[in-house]
């Protein structure tokens with residue numbers, strides 16, 4: 001897919017503008033603090049309804065402004081689409097081809113993969129960060145998964161409330177606990193399948209790009225223990241058993257102690273947990289390989305490349321790695337948005353950002 005145009009209004013420090021993008025490379029170039037990251041953040045926001053650097057909507061709106069609009073046109077194998085997000089105070093309205101849409105239908109239209117310095121948190125940060133990341137990535141490829149996640153969160157809230165109110169002997173609890181287990185197992189099955197697939201690609205891409213001899217694995221650390229070869233009914237059984245075991249303690253504490261909201265994902269380089277043992281350079285390379293693997297997965301599931309966003313390429317990789325990365329995208333003809341404080345010698349279009357204003361460069 002290819003994002004041909006973006007319009008933004010009151011987005012961070014950016015001067016309101018309409019930009020036309022190149023099909024392959026788009027270099028966003030400028031000094032520090034000029035608005036380069038804000039520009040690719042606007043692209044990411046258009047695609048996902050989220051920012052890659054904040055959870056607070058108000059931070060994306062220009063200071064002291066209540067309303068921000070981002071609008072874009074993109075091409076896919078199925079034809080052209082127009083999408084927009086209208087942010088008014090804390091409320092976001094989504095539009096596809098000028099009709100109002102639900103978030104669940106909006107995401108997955110314009111697929112995007114991003115690579116930003118903060119991504120290192122995917123290895124060193126807490127499990128919550130990894131769960132959020134994989135939830136989003138699996139959802140991009142599979143709508144069913146997103147539905148399960150949304151549904152599960154609602155069920156979990158009710159389950160927690162019933163536990164807190166000492167209602168675990170009531171029939172209503174039985175009903176919700178059954179739903180909790182069913183939807184929980186759906187999530188486990190999706191996660192297991194996705195992680196198995198991406199782990200193979202991850203190892204392949206890491207070896208190809210960074211270290212031929214390394215062995216990289218992504219392990220799904222499910223709260224039910226080893227779930228690799230279990231059937232759906234075996235998972236339900238195991239989940240039910242655990243619910244019974246934990247019931248007393250859940251009643252005592254007043255909330256759910258088990259479920260896929262407790263899962264984690266572990267990167268293992270040469271058999272060792274990357275969080276504790278890998279160097280900074282290895283961690284960056286693992287994350288980059290992960291992002292490339294996501295591109296492969298989206299291509300396999302949707303028969304279309306997502307767009308790719310990369311912030312601050314110069315600070316991430318040395319000259320040789322930078323060139324091999326740029327070659328990778330060039331050969332695959334993936335649309336890229338790359339920010340840099342250095343003028344990279346690449347084909348495509350250059351946007352010079354200065355004080356929030358964007359000019360097309362030579």
Ligand SMILES: Nc1ncnc2c1ncn2[C@@H]1O[C@H](COP(=O)(O)OP(=O)(O)OP(=O)(O)O)[C@@H](O)[C@H]1O
Pocket residue numbers: 011012013014030031032033034035036037038039058059060061062063341
């Ligand atoms: N909501 C906002 N409204 C207006 N300005 C903002 C807002 N949020 C951040 N800024 C300002 O936007 C400026 C540009 O930030 P941005 O991170 O996009 O720059 P950058 O060119 O990517 O910088 P660097 O190369 O240092 O990463 C900063 O000076 C920041 O203070």
